[in-house]
Amino acid sequence: MKHLTRLLVAAGVLTMVACSAQADTPPKNLKETISKKLGRPVDAVNSTPVKGVYEIVIGKNNIVYSDAKGQYMFVGELVDVTKKESLTEKRIAELSKTDFNKLPFADAVKIVRGDGSRKMAVFTDPDCPFCKRLEQVSLNGLDNVTIYNFLMPLPGLHPDAARKSGMIWCSADQQAAWRNWFFDGKLPENGPECDNPIERNMQLGASLGISGTPALVFANGQIVSGAVPQEQIEAMLAKSK
Known part of the structure; x- marks a missing residue:
């Protein structure tokens, strides 16, 4: 996945991140909505640099993304094209840390x-x-x-x-x-x-x-x-x- 991300970024193909977009606060009921739809607990719902796209954390360090209504979800990497780095990889590394x-x-x-x-x-x-x-x-x-x-x-x-x-x-x-x-x-x-x-x-x-x-x-x-x-x-x- 990491190698694929680098290739896509280098080719200018993976352009999911709008670097100038302003992050917004997740809707209050989004965590409960997604949890009910998936039938499993959701650990956290966080904003991303892309307006209207939210980070969904499941099982400590598994990340997927959702729209504001929890109607559409996608699995993949959120990439900052300008910095040429995977925001998903960075967040998973943060979530995976231990003492x-x-x-x-x-x-x-x-x-x-x-x-x-x-x-x-x-x-x-x-x-x-x-x-x-x-x-x-x-x-x-x-x-x-x-x-x-x-x-x-x-x-x-x-x-x-x-x-x-x-x-x-x-x-x-x-x-x-x-x-x-x-x-x-x-x-x-x-x-x-x-x-x-x-x-x-x-x-x-x-x-x-x-x-x-x-x-x-x-x-x-x-x-x-x-x-x-x-x-x-x-x-x-x-x-x-």
Whole structure:
């Protein structure tokens, strides 16, 4: 989506934003109207730079847009052509922020490299191929960083991920078990039967609006989804320092 937006903006095709338009206050009953029509709660209704178009926030960080009557809605990106930036992406990033220091770090597999001064968290599924790519390519080689790995299996996609998560957590050497699995595909010999935080991690991820893995959380509270390249991670670590 981000790449597509850049292409459309560069081509002058995506012209949804009228930069000179004056934002107006959302109608008082719009939130209730849309909630009834969709049959689900609406978290917030906000103005946009486009008169008569309103931002509808559903489920913490999902954004759609509506007219003043809630009769027409569209899903897509609102782009400021002059600034060549997606206002939708910017708002989703704002809505997705969390308090990094309030994360339950005791429920994560902690890996420290170098002086560990830079901090980040990763929500990961042991059977997720993108999580393995993130480990092997993007995170491998990062220095002076502390990574808190929250095991968050996605049972709907990977039925055996919860068992593997438990085995890694229950290992006498969690860090070794982590590396052995993600780099060599070898699970520890122990079972998953110990007091583990796997269910709590799944609930935590849901509360943060994380529905897929991998998801990276930086010290400034920014959440980024996907197996992003190492240079982007370095930039985010520098930004959140």
